Amino acid sequence: MAFIFIAVHVAVLRFWVTLAGQHLAPYSGPSGEDKLDLVTYADVSAHLGNESQMLAKGLAAGNHIFILYIVGTLLTIYHFTNGLNGFAWTWGLAVGRVAQKRVQVMAWVLFVVLSVATLNILFVMRFRGAG
Numbered sequence: 001m002a003f004i005f006i007a008v009h010v011a012v013l014r015f016w017v018t019l020a021g022q023h024l025a026p027y028s029g030p031s032g033e034d035k036l037d038l039v040t041y042a043d044v045s046a047h048l049g050n051e052s053q054m055l056a057k058g059l060a061a062g063n064h065i066f067i068l069y070i071v072g073t074l075l076t077i078y079h080f081t082n083g084l085n086g087f088a089w090t091w092g093l094a095v096g097r098v099a100q101k102r103v104q105v106m107a108w109v110l111f112v113v114l115s116v117a118t119l120n121i122l123f124v125m126r127f128r129g130a131g
Contacts, residue, residue, distance in 0.1 A: 016060060
């Protein structure tokens with residue numbers, strides 16, 4: 001699922017907006033054949049389904065993308081923090097049960113902190129305007 005999230009993110013925001021110049025929200029920045037278009041806050045907000053920013057509804061923007069971002073970012077954060085936990089255990093940074101338990105607790109704390117921050121960003125971009 002995290003791979004699907006990353007693939008959609010790159011496909012829409014890098015290829016569709018930056019390379020093809022197909023913005024999801026009104027855009028007044030530099031463009032032309034010799035310049036790449038920039039992904040704006042409004043583009044990402046529209047991508048997440050913010051109707052005040054969207055030029056048109058479609059596969060690249062809407063509630064389905066917002067749900068994909070929530071699930072995808074949480075899975076990616078879990079993968080990262082669980083990997084740190086496994087790294088500490090495997091490479092001998094946490095030797096013994098007490099040290100492993102501490103590392104595991106710290107990994108979960110880091111997961112919660114990063115998840116709260118990420119969800120806050122996603123909800124702000126989805127439900128507030130660009131101004």
